[in-house]
Every structure is written in C-alpha cells, then in structure tokens.
Amino acid sequence: MPDVQEIQRRIIELDVEHRDLDAVIDLLVLDGHHDQLQLRRLKKRKLQLKDHITLLKMQLVPDVSA
Numbered sequence: 045m046p047d048v049q050e051i052q053r054r055i056i057e058l059d060v061e062h063r064d065l066d067a068v069i070d071l072l073v074l075d076g077h078h079d080q081l082q083l084r085r086l087k088k089r090k091l092q093l094k095d096h097i098t099l100l101k102m103q104l105v106p107d108v109s110a
Contacts, residue, residue, distance in 0.1 A: 048104065051100050051103055051104055052104070054100055055097055055100050055101060058093050058096055058097050058100070059097060061093055062090060062093040062094060062097065065086055065089060065090045065093070066090065068086060069083065069086050069087060069090065072086070
C-alpha cells in the first residue's frame with residue numbers, strides 16, 4: 045500500500061491541476077473565442093482529475109467493520 049504522505053502529496057498535486065484547469069476553462073468561456081473540442085477535452089480532464097482525487101481520498105479512509 046502506498047505511503048499515506050505520498051497519497052496526500054498526490055491529492056494536493058491533482059487538486060492544484062484541477063483548480064488550474066477550472067481557471068483556464070473559465071477564461072476560455074469568458075473570452076468567447078474558444079475551440080469547442082479543446083473545451084470538451086479540458087472539461088473531461090477536469091472530471092478525470094476529480095475522480096482520481098476521490099479514489100485517492102478513499103484510500104486514506106480506514107476500513108470499518110460492520
């Protein structure tokens with residue numbers, strides 16, 4: 045199992061990339077001169093990052109027996 049600190053570091057990296065993509069997407073939409081294909085790809089990447097972050101966070105939660 046990967047080290048907890050390594051997982052936390054990776055979550056931070058992905059979160060920064062997610063926020064950066066969000067800012068880029070907002071700028072492209074506000075500019076109005078954006079490529080729809082590029083915008084879709086950026087949004088897809090943003091969703092992939094969110095999913096990856098969620099999976100990593102789940103690794104940090106200990107298993108609880110019912």
